[in-house]
Amino acid sequence: MTKTSSQCPTKKEVLQSLHVSENDLQDSKAVVKAATCMPDDDVLIDLSEVFKVFGDSTRVKILSALSYNELCVNDISALLQMSQSAISHQLKVLRSAHLVTSRKDGKVAYYKLDDQHVESILAIGMQHVIEKGSK
């Protein structure tokens, strides 16, 4: 069986796909390694989309609040002292990203964190903030 380029591209193939020659680069070995090991573009784009959802103070506050208790829209609105509409819009964003789930009890919609990852991400991010400071 012969290795195909998609399974194990040669250095030459990698550089070609990047439209560069070896002497355009300071460290072609490092570039090839990164190019070979990095996840596909679409995966990294998805990843950035997830972080983008964490990257808003209103949404982070909602997530932080939900890490202690399930809460309904009205109560989140009161807690954060923001309009019901603003909260509802952001909850939609959080739902789309699978960061929260909701259940309905009559007219009241209760939200909670979707899974354990959410808390983990918040916790590690918090560590970074504590160690490196804000700015």
Add this chain to the structure above:
Amino acid sequence: MTKTSSQCPTKKEVLQSLHVSENDLQDSKAVVKAATCMPDDDVLIDLSEVFKVFGDSTRVKILSALSYNELCVNDISALLQMSQSAISHQLKVLRSAHLVTSRKDGKVAYYKLDDQHVESILAIGMQHVIEKGSK
């Protein structure tokens, strides 16, 4: 010794500070718990700022690349097939957020991840993407 309100605010005090009365809320106990336990606003804002930096595909690609190797600006530019200027601007954002550090060797500036948190955050975010899918 008497507890002061700043050390252990009463339920009444918490609700007052939120400008709500108990019957504005579905679950006042849950709201008070969240209000009491949540980190201060400025901490959560800082946290969201960190995630905001992760929340861009170009920056995530840079961070992913740097997780395999230290790389210089030119090589990142070639790897991502983006202009030197665009990369340099984003590296500045990453530096400001303490996600990468740089060293200079002559004219060449090499960048690497600042600390272990960066990789951890990427890894957990990736888990979420894999498990929940992109959209």
Add this chain to the structure above:
DNA sequence: AAAACATATGAATATATGATCATTTGAATA
């Protein structure tokens, strides 16, 4: 010293996005 090179930076622009306001949907209750 001049030229070449790697990186950084400032201004400008186009796009993305968060909050508001007005309205709608859907469920409980009078």
Add this chain to the structure above:
DNA sequence: TATTCAAATGATCATATATTCATATGTTTT
């Protein structure tokens, strides 16, 4: 059934931001 209430949604607007283009800075080499 009409009303009230919680939540969701659509349109709009103001702000934030990522890239480009032009240029500056600083270093090495000729």
